[in-house]
Amino acid sequence: MSLLCSDDRRVGLVIEPMNDLQSDASTRDGFVRVRGASENNLRGVDVDCPRDAVVAFTGVSGSGKSSLAFGTIFAEAQRRYLESVAPYARRLIQQGNTPHVASITGLPPAVALQQRRGTPSVRSTVGTLTTLSNSLRMLYSRAGTYPADAPDRLESDAFSPNTAAGACPRCHGLGVARDVTEQTLVPDPSLTIREGAIAAWPGAWQGKNLRDVVSELGHDIDVPWRELPKAAREWLLFTEEQPVVQVTPQRDRVAKPYKGRFWSAKSYVMHTLHDSQSQQMRDRVLPFMESGPCGLCGGSGLRPEALAVTFGGLSIAETNALPLEDLAAHLGPAATLEHPTAAYRSSTSGEGTEVSVTISKDLVQRLGVLVDLGLGYLSLSRATPTLSPGEMQRLRIATQLRSGLFGVVYVLDEPSAGLHPADVEPLLAVLEALKDAGNTVFVVEHNMDVVRRSDWIVDVGPAAGEGGGTIVYSGPADGLAGVSGSVTAPFLARTASDGAAAREPREPSGWLRLEGIHRHNLRGLDADIPVGVLTAVTGVSGSGKSTLVGKVLAEAVGGRVRDETPSDGAVGDGGTGDDDAAPTVVGRLHGLEDIDRLVSVDQKPIGRTPRSNLATYTGLFDAVRKAFAATPEARAKGFGAGRFSFNVQGGRCETCQGEGFVAVELLFLPGSYGPCPVCHGARYNEETLTVALRGRTIADVLAMTVDDAAPFFADLPGVARSLATLREVGLGYLRLGQPATELSGGEAQRIKLATELQRARRGHTLYLLDEPTTGLHPADVVLLLEQLRKLVDAGNTVVVVEHTMAVVAAADWVIDLGPGGGSAGGSIVATGTPRDVAALDAGTSVTAHYLAAYLGARPGVPPAS
Helix, strand or coil: CEEECCCCCEEEEECCCHHHCCCCCHHHHCEEEEEEECCCCCCCEEEEEECCCEEEEECCCCCCHHHHHHHHHHHHHHHHHHHCCCHHHHCCCCCCCCCCCCEEECCCCEEEECCCCCCCCCCCEHHHHHCHHHHHHHHHHHHCECCCCCCCCCCHHHHCCCCCCCECCCCCCCCEEEECCHHHHCCCCCCECCCCCCCCCCCHHHHHHHHHHHHHCCCCCCCEHHHCCHHHHHHHHHCCCCCEEEECCCCCCCCCCEEEECCCHHHHHHHHHHHCCCHHHHHHHHHHCEEEECCCCCCCCECHHHHCCEECCEEHHHHHCCEHHHHHHHHHHHHCCCCCECCCCCCCCCCCEHHHHHHHHHHHHHHHHHHHCCCCCCECCCEHHHCCHHHHHHHHHHHHHHHCCCCCEEEEECCCCCCCHHHHHHHHHHHHHHHHCCCEEEEECCCHHHHHCCCEEEEEECCCHHHCCEEEEEEEHHHHHHCCCCCCHHHHCCCCCCCCCCCCCCCCCEEEEEEEEEECCEEEEEEEEEECCEEEEEECCCCCHHHHHHHHHHHHHHCCCEECCCCCCCCCCCCCCCCCCCCCECCEEECHHHCCEEEEECCCCCCCCCCCEHHHHHCHHHHHHHHHHCCHHHHHHCCCHHHHCCCCCCCECCCCCCCCEEEEEECCEEEEEEECCCCCCCCECCCHHHCCECCECHHHHHHCEHHHHHHHCCCCHHHHHHHHHHHHCCCCCCECCCEHHHCCHHHHHHHHHHHHHCCCCCCCEEEEEECCCCCCCHHHHHHHHHHHHHHHHCCCEEEEECCCHHHHHHCCEEEEEECCCHHHCCEEEEEECHHHHHCCCCCCCHHHHHHHHHHHHCCCCCCCC
16 A cells, blocks of 8 residues: 555555565575566576675676666666655656566665766766765855955855856856957968958858958958058957948949948857858858867856855865865865864854864765775866766766665676776775675676676676577676686686787887877877887876877877768767867877878767667668669669668658657656557558568568678678678677667677778778777677787777776787876886786886786786796
8 A cells, every 4th residue: 555645645655565575585585586587688587696795797798787787677676666756756757667577576775877878068077976066165155265355155056167156257167268369260461351361251252242341341451461450450350340331343244232241250250150050161160269268267167256265275166176185185174173163154254163174074085985996186177078987987986885875786887997907906895895884786797807806696698689688607706617608707717818829919010109298197298109000008097098099199190191080979068078178289290101091989879869770870771771772662662762761751650750669658657668559660661661672671671680681681792791890899699770779888889890890991090999898798808809900910000098908918019108097197107018018017017917917817828027
């Protein structure tokens, strides 16, 4: 029964009927028992997982481990919790779907920490993500030292750049001002206005019109720009005035006077950026803009009155910029102050009060958790788009650790992703701390170091997709070694070979040298990148690896050769998804003679809606649709290739608009969705489905796996090449129409790599990859390495940012950054072959110890000296 109030709204606890209660023995014997799990590719799975333990869910990518841990166990825990919430409140909560499972008993409340693969907003920072900024703003509001002439105390919102009360009026809280200058608008002052000195103005008739208007206004358009009076130059470039004059053009056969309106160069650029519907026009004027720290707020994004308030002698902008370790030390005296005074409602209350001590003590305790996790080099003002997945994951874990919950199941999605082996050690300590606090930790993991340290292993597989979805093993960690059908077992026991044991490192065919690098924590760095080999750039989190490869190298080379990096679509709200205010400075660049093309493969998702899928992203679907349009049936009906697209009207089912399913929102209950009742999930209308290619409709093709489609399309070279590449990277189990939203991080990355591999040109291309093993099982890493070797064998240069020692050991050259993170990093501490780096002492290279351990454990390789 339910507790009801007079207006029939549920309140508080929902008491379920006795036959639905967890009366099973699992409520007493300490196990979460799952029966009949059939989510995604799970095939009626039954599994028991102990509570009050660290349980690792592992298996090859796509085996079904996330479907079990997140799609089934966490989803059911969330559904049960939401049943206890009042229906009215449930309408305000985003609810998941009811999992396909017969029963789960012994299930406590659950908290999920998943990898967020979308693009975060540049307004999101370490402070906002951890909520530490809320407390710091309150500290400055209630206990800060105000100027003597301050009229009153500011509210905490006044110290946030993300509120109307606090945002700088010039940059609107972004800290970055974008404006035009005379240098950007007039790149060549030796030209006259008639010759096009004001480059920002439009071309063709519009440009001629503006020059005629300027002439009618009395300005000389036939003298060099630099010889015009300064006042005239500034007016022509920056005025907001728009005078209208009569123009009599002399270039036309018949001079027809007309009224011409003047636009300054700045007005035209700003109008085009804000109001033009043409992306081409916006792209044309964008280079005339110059970005940099806002001059009014100094890049803080705050109003002057907020910046005038100090605590411990620092403004809130200066405090936000401190490394977290230094911030904790800065707040230490206030947190440990004895005999504080009473606080009162006034701007003169100031420091040394009870409020100051209370807030400071809480901040110091929360900062201590982050420092213990190895994140002391970050600052509260660090934008989240610049963080690695590993850093983001640890920040969220720290927030949960501080919450002090008891009796909860924490479900973590690859918490070691993006972490150097040295950073995994404090992570393991956190998992143990969560367990020791009386909680259960379910970890979806590929890192064998984490799996070995777990109390219990659930190995899902044995293969991926339709070849997975079963429990290969569930038991104590040391029992997996004896399971012959497990793909994970050889890697856990360190008996698996990656095929690189006997291979000698390749010799570079040249060197790419960058001198005088300045960006973030890279200060005056010189870097030598070997050409024609596989290079692994490694180092602890925050050491500068991604900055060196993904920013500096990509921008320096991309500006001089053909950059064919694929676009990944829209970015987050409020910015570009990157810290545009941080300029890259490279003094000199040598060695580009053997590089004529650049391709970067990063970790951005391949699509954000179900309409994006494997077939559309790789481009093979275009050839498939053309093949259907070329059939006799399609020609007789007048169907072109567009008829076989599920994204446009004509061939798609209009009931579901090509989605293949329909959803119905049920307000306070989880939404109901299922196959479209008209097309039954086919996505197309009946007339389109009358066209067949060798007995298969277009819907049948989308339902095929890559492995099934390969022989079917063997006679179409373009499609066959795409399918062969997908199979080579281990994605043969995916369906061609598999929505992008259903793909794991490892699957999405390999699709991007396969898309490039299928059109790879032979030689002279620089490939930059950012942690390509993220989300990959060790068996999938072996497949990835084989593809990277093929790229190098074809005469290309491959540079990977990596933490996985299997990839570092298989590289031809290693560049190790460090020695620490943040301000303690930014230096190249070691270079050489993997064996050379492994022979170094831990004081020189943090990576050396872990690389030596891997090389020593690998079959056929003697231990490093």
